[in-house]
Each structure stands twice: as structure tokens, then as C-alpha cells.
Amino acid sequence: MVIVEKLLSPAYTVTVLNLKKFEPKDLLEGFKRRGFHIWKSLSGLDIELEIESFIASTYGKYVYVLKFKEETYLARGKEKVLRKEWKGPKTYLVRHVAGLKRLLLQELSLKAKLSLLLPQWILWSMVGVYALSWLKEDVLMSFLLTIFGFALNDIVKAVDYLILGYCNA
Numbered sequence: 826m827v828i829v830e831k832l833l834s835p836a837y838t839v840t841v842l843n844l845k846k847f848e849p850k851d852l853l854e855g856f857k858r859r860g861f862h863i864w865k866s867l868s869g870l871d872i873e874l875e876i877e878s879f880i881a882s883t884y885g886k887y888v889y890v891l892k893f894k895e896e897t898y899l900a901r902g903k904e905k906v907l908r909k910e911w912k913g914p915k916t917y918l919v920r921h922v923a924g925l926k927r928l929l930l931q932e933l934s935l936k937a938k939l940s941l942l943l944p945q946w947i948l949w950s951m952v953g954v955y956a957l958s959w960l961k962e963d964v965l966m967s968f969l970l971t972i973f974g975f976a977l978n979d980i981v982k983a984v985d986y987l988i989l990g991y992c993n994a
Contacts, residue, residue: 833986835918837925838905838994841890841932842914849893853900856889861902866933876929880922888925890932897933916994924990941989 844852853863862883867875883901891898907914919925930937956970986992 833918836921837886837888837919839888839890839917839919839928840914842911843892845894847893849896849898853898856900859902859904859906861900864899866897866899872934873930876926880926917991918986918994919991920986921990927989928991
């Protein structure tokens with residue numbers, strides 16, 4: 826991840842933490858002590874306006890989406906925070922403010938997530954069907970495509986970074 830981060834030089838690093846086992850009070854206090862700005866997500870309001878307000882009123886390179894049992898919080902600050910008991914955080918490299926807004930919208934709104942992921946799924950399923958029909962009889966080419974598929978994953982990340990403004994680290 827460090828090499829990719831150096832090559833892409835992202836403006837922001839977003840970490841999504843699933844903290845259903847933890848109590849918000851203690852963790853949020855720890856983030857505040859480290860200088861983070863905490864924002865409670867209010868699902869009832871316009872989520873896009875809420876995200877724009879969060880981005881405009883906070884600063885720092887590191888953004889955390891803290892998902893507790895019943896509430897979701899956003900935290901933004903200048904330093905990286907990670908603990909061993911936080912298992913499986915999803916980390917994203919974000920290129921610019923528009924990418925940050927798009928990623929936070931995807932994480933906080935199911936409707937936005939579907940509208941952003943559906944075109945990708947349709948495109949890649951069409952590519953897959955075409956590749957399968959083209960490679961149906963050629964075993965060597967299908968084997969090579971499978972092997973090179975791992976390299977294609979990194980290329981897809983780079984394309985996502987350039988087009989969407991963020992990619993999975």
C-alpha cells in the first residue's frame with residue numbers, strides 16, 4: 826500500500842471502520858484528544874448537503890467513517906490512527922475533494938452506492954461475457970487471461986483513481 830500511496834500521492838486517505846462491538850463515547854473522545862473533528866451523520870437530512878458541510882468545515886488529510894451499531898460518525902484530522910482491535914478496515918486513496926465527496930456519499934447512502942456501483946457492474950459483466958465467448962475454445966488464452974487478471978486489478982484501481990477520484994488501497 827505504501828508504494829501505491831507514494832505513486833498516486835493522494836490528497837486524502839479515507840478509512841472505513843466497522844465498530845459495532847465498541848461504544849462510541851470512548852472512541853470519539855480518543856479521536857477528539859488527537860485533534861480530530863467529529864461529525865455525527867444525520868440520515869434524515871439531505872446526505873449530500875451534510876457531506877459538503879463536513880468537508881467545508883473540517884480539515885486534515887485523514888478521514889475516518891466510524892460505523893457503530895446505531896450511529897455513523899465522520900472524523901477528520903491530520904494524523905493516521907489505527908488500533909489492533911479494529912479488524913478489517915477498508916482504506917481508500919482519494920485524489921481530490923470531488924472524489925472525497927463521492928466516496929463519503931457511497932459509504933453513507935445505499936442509494937448513492939447503488940447508483941455508483943451499478944454502471945461498473947454492468948460494464949465489467951459485459952466485458953466478461955465478451956471475453957468468455959471469445960475465449961471459449963482457446964484454453965491457453967483463457968489461462969493467460971486468468972493469470973493477467975491479477976495485474977488488471979491494479980490497472981482497474983488506477984483507472985478508478987483517475988476517473989472516480991478514489992480507489993481501494
